[in-house]
Amino acid sequence: MDTTLSAxxxxxxxxxxxxxxxxxxxxxxxxxxxLLQDASYNVTTTNFVPRTWDQxxxxxxxxxxxDLSRLSGAGWDLLExxxxxxxxxxxxxxxxxxxxxxxxxxxxxxxxxxxDKLVTKPFHVEVLLDAIEALIGTA
Numbered sequence: 001m002d003t004t005l006s007a008x009x010x011x012x013x014x015x016x017x018x019x020x021x022x023x024x025x026x027x028x029x030x031x032x033x034x035l036l037q038d039a040s041y042n043v044t045t046t047n048f049v050p051r052t053w054d055q056x057x058x059x060x061x062x063x064x065x066x067d068l069s070r071l072s073g074a075g076w077d078l079l080e081x082x083x084x085x086x087x088x089x090x091x092x093x094x095x096x097x098x099x100x101x102x103x104x105x106x107x108x109x110x111x112x113x114x115x116d117k118l119v120t121k122p123f124h125v126e127v128l129l130d131a132i133e134a135l136i137g138t139a
Contacts, residue, residue, distance in 0.1 A: 017139050018042045019132065020061035022052055022078065024069060035125045040139035049074035057087050062136045065128070068097040076113070083114035092116045092135040096123070
């Protein structure tokens with residue numbers, strides 16, 4: 001009986017949509033991961049950008065949430081690479097930042113960075129969930 005339940009749970013998770021989040025703050029990632037998992041999404045998180053593109057290319061998630069910071073150019077490089085590469089170009093991207101100026105730059109340079117939705121932090125989880133659902137539907 002437990003095996004059947006486990007297999008059922010596995011099948012249910014296999015049907016879930018996959019969200020991949022990149023943010024420098026591990027505590028933030030933990031909180032948002034739990035909230036998205038509660039909303040029935042599979043979630044992968046990372047705060048280490050150098051190998052992130054390879055992970056995204058291999059996993060092919062349904063959606064990316066990438067946080068930008070003035071202190072690090074790694075997020076910008078990742079956005080540019082994701083947008084330029086055919087294997088990741090089709091994946092919808094939500095870009096978050098605490099600085100509205102960073103989001104304005106993404107807006108001005110969409111042909112370089114992509115970005116399907118822009119969300120200013122801090123945000124209520126409902127704002128993020130609405131943006132995710134608008135791009136890929138409910139979990």
